[in-house]
Amino acid sequence: MPLEAKDLSFRYKKSRWILDRVHLELQPGQVLGISGPSGCGKSTLARILAGYEKPLAGGVTLGGRPLPQKGFNPVQLISQHPEKAVNPRWRMHRTLNEGFRPDDIVLSSLGIEKKWLKRWPNELSGGELQRFCLARALGPQTRFVIADEISTMLDPVTQAQIWSVLLDSVKKRNMGLLAISHDKNLLMRISSMIIIWEDMMMGS
Amino acid sequence: MNTSLTARMPYPVMAFIPTLNRRQQTLLLMAMAAVVVGVMIAAGILLDNDRIATHFDQRNLAPSWNHLFGTDWLGRDMFTRTAKGLTVSIGIGMIASLASVVIAMILGLASATLGKTVDSAVSWLVDLFLGVPHLVALILIAFVMGGGAKGVIVGVACTHWPSLTRLIRAEVLQIRFSEYVHVSKHMGRSRVFIAVRHVMPHLAPQFLVGILLLFPHAILHEASITFLGFGLSPHQPAIGVILSESMKYLATGMWWLAFFPGLSLLVIVRSMDIIGDHLRQLTDPHSAHE
Amino acid sequence: MLSIIDLSISFTQYRTGLRQKTMAAVSNLNLSVAAGEILALVGSSGSGKSLLAHAILGILPSNATMTGALVFKGEPLTPERQRALRGRDMALIPQTVNSLDPLMRAGAQVRTSVRNGKGRAVQKNMFERFGLTSRDARRYPFQLSGGMARRVLVSSALASGARLIIADEPTPGLHHQVAQETLTQLRELADQGCAVMLITHDMGTALGVADQIAVLYAGTVVEICPSSDFKDQGHLLRHPYSRALWRALPENEFHPISGSQPLQDYLPSGCLFEPRCEAGTSLCKNERPELRELRSGKVRCVHAS
Numbered sequence: 001m002p003l004e005a006k007d008l009s010f011r012y013k014k015s016r017w018i019l020d021r022v023h024l025e026l027q028p029g030q031v032l033g034i035s036g037p038s039g040c041g042k043s044t045l046a047r048i049l050a051g052y053e054k055p056l057a058g059g060v061t062l063g064g065r066p067l068p069q070k071g072f073n074p075v076q077l078i079s080q081h082p083e084k085a086v087n088p089r090w091r092m093h094r095t096l097n098e099g100f101r102p103d104d105i106v107l108s109s110l111g112i113e114k115k116w117l118k119r120w121p122n123e124l125s126g127g128e129l130q131r132f133c134l135a136r137a138l139g140p141q142t143r144f145v146i147a148d149e150i151s152t153m154l155d156p157v158t159q160a161q162i163w164s165v166l167l168d169s170v171k172k173r174n175m176g177l178l179a180i181s182h183d184k185n186l187l188m189r190i191s192s193m194i195i196i197w198e199d200m201m202m203g204s
Numbered sequence: 205m206n207t208s209l210t211a212r213m214p215y216p217v218m219a220f221i222p223t224l225n226r227r228q229q230t231l232l233l234m235a236m237a238a239v240v241v242g243v244m245i246a247a248g249i250l251l252d253n254d255r256i257a258t259h260f261d262q263r264n265l266a267p268s269w270n271h272l273f274g275t276d277w278l279g280r281d282m283f284t285r286t287a288k289g290l291t292v293s294i295g296i297g298m299i300a301s302l303a304s305v306v307i308a309m310i311l312g313l314a315s316a317t318l319g320k321t322v323d324s325a326v327s328w329l330v331d332l333f334l335g336v337p338h339l340v341a342l343i344l345i346a347f348v349m350g351g352g353a354k355g356v357i358v359g360v361a362c363t364h365w366p367s368l369t370r371l372i373r374a375e376v377l378q379i380r381f382s383e384y385v386h387v388s389k390h391m392g393r394s395r396v397f398i399a400v401r402h403v404m405p406h407l408a409p410q411f412l413v414g415i416l417l418l419f420p421h422a423i424l425h426e427a428s429i430t431f432l433g434f435g436l437s438p439h440q441p442a443i444g445v446i447l448s449e450s451m452k453y454l455a456t457g458m459w460w461l462a463f464f465p466g467l468s469l470l471v472i473v474r475s476m477d478i479i480g481d482h483l484r485q486l487t488d489p490h491s492a493h494e
Numbered sequence: 495m496l497s498i499i500d501l502s503i504s505f506t507q508y509r510t511g512l513r514q515k516t517m518a519a520v521s522n523l524n525l526s527v528a529a530g531e532i533l534a535l536v537g538s539s540g541s542g543k544s545l546l547a548h549a550i551l552g553i554l555p556s557n558a559t560m561t562g563a564l565v566f567k568g569e570p571l572t573p574e575r576q577r578a579l580r581g582r583d584m585a586l587i588p589q590t591v592n593s594l595d596p597l598m599r600a601g602a603q604v605r606t607s608v609r610n611g612k613g614r615a616v617q618k619n620m621f622e623r624f625g626l627t628s629r630d631a632r633r634y635p636f637q638l639s640g641g642m643a644r645r646v647l648v649s650s651a652l653a654s655g656a657r658l659i660i661a662d663e664p665t666p667g668l669h670h671q672v673a674q675e676t677l678t679q680l681r682e683l684a685d686q687g688c689a690v691m692l693i694t695h696d697m698g699t700a701l702g703v704a705d706q707i708a709v710l711y712a713g714t715v716v717e718i719c720p721s722s723d724f725k726d727q728g729h730l731l732r733h734p735y736s737r738a739l740w741r742a743l744p745e746n747e748f749h750p751i752s753g754s755q756p757l758q759d760y761l762p763s764g765c766l767f768e769p770r771c772e773a774g775t776s777l778c779k780n781e782r783p784e785l786r787e788l789r790s791g792k793v794r795c796v797h798a799s
Contacts, residue, residue: 003441035671072392084383089405099391111754123507125540128754136391153539155695156757157735160742160750182394182670185698185745227508 007058033187036197248291312372418479537710552576601631
């Protein structure tokens, strides 16, 4: 059941085309890296693949069918700024359990401590919040994970920690993973294939 | 290390009462303001109507222990009149500001969620009402409604919603397009869930603070249009009526007729303002810990 | 140029209701940075890096309490002196380009920070150096690209003629080339005799340009060393956390250590790193080690040799 993007085109209002007839195919069990400069459209592609944004032309299909509009989305997006992805007026345990109840093994391998659960988001650091966002995205129905610069704001130890959990789950459950990063060393570590993106032109 | 260099540098300690922390101070101030308002309302309700009956033997008395605010040219106790007048004003102000906030909530939510046409219609309305001076619109509406309490309430309610509407519209829009609402949607959460659990908690404080901060405006405008003669009828013990009547007697040296009622109005308005302001500070996550 | 002596910063926050709790955000931190030198502060988010910058400039929030001493050019930094020197002798290159005034043209922003000499001349000179045109100078921040806005921020800091430059995460989100350019500018500044404090979580950035690295963990310095000590398997490093940082880099072993940095209101009473340390002993559990000299560096660990 591959995740496919066909002929994606996108631009904001009347600005230049950010995506121009982009094709992409991601297989279950595959880890694909995308590297490119900021502002080249990587994030837009990520948002479209996860259904956050509608393309102006083309479409995204999962196993040949369009992404479901309701229910838990099998394509989950994790983004660069975890502090924007959690409701500031919710305690962490509500945020963590919004879609399903992640099991304790995942929580402890992510280093999430029990006492963090009663906290408000502004009492935790970005690295701590990102662990929650990762745990929250790895639901039982998740088939694909789109990771958009998820460790750009993190220190190397935390980065290695969350990637090891993410790669483990991906492998164990045969999920597909699209990793977007400007850090080529990181992509070389984690992905089986890397796409170097140079302003709308894509080549492997 | 050289100890003379190791100076302690405490950051601004705001404590005028050093044993209380900032939040306790805030709550204490709010409680004091609430007591002032409460006493005024209680006095207005409990004081005997006989004290504002006509007593020709006690005309034009200066303030004393028996008549705290003095008496007027008909021998009525000014303290009782002020308390009753303010109680009426507070009631009218409360209803009017509540109505205003409800209007703002409905219009703000509608313009943020019901699409472009509604949005531009509401924005146009907001601009229209903000363009006309408050008092002029208020007098017109009160006049059309035929004066009296009804005219004042409708007038104040209809003129005070625009700025809060804008605020709520912006807040709702910001939350609707926030990352965490996107995530929630993709976690399979319904629109109702998002509206109730994600959006409402951000609006509840706006609602409460909105009422409290609109209240002083409402009560002052009530007093001023009554003073100008477009509001409550002269037979009601309204603060605006008292002030406007007292004007005629100021020249005769009976300063207490206007001074104490005016001062009381100011104290009540400022008290409500303090409560609202501090409540906003406590509910805003950015300033809650200071 | 700047010495930080036994600096601690704590915050009071409200728990439910009226009770307050104290959070130790920075504890017993010692550092110094000399003229002509780039000192990089590395560590995870929440380790107190940015807070330190705010403490130096005297812009901590009002619920913060600070103890210890800051010494700038041999004299203690009092709040009054901080106010006087801020933007004149000490300048901050902030984390986000949002710190530009959105209603002021780029050139004017730079001119307002010029303290010595003719504003226009200094600004022109700066813009030339950073490859900005006179047309760019007439643009408003929203008309500039991220990289250009970043260059405006850097030239503002330079135009002030400050001797101490604090750069708070200047590179994330920047195109590789622009990031490299920013770092080169910092290097140039140091070579001209400024003291530069580079705050970053990106080890690669720090190692490429800095002379000294200070590793922060849970609000204190665990190691200070020449950046050349970060090499091979990290055997020259003194503290287990520095070694963990080095080994966790994707270009090295990409090997994580388990657990997480302690929360600011739940600091262990002993060594702050003990809960995650493989070499931890009962001594580490009970006593917080002092920062001590070791092999032309400093370390806060009793086992280091």
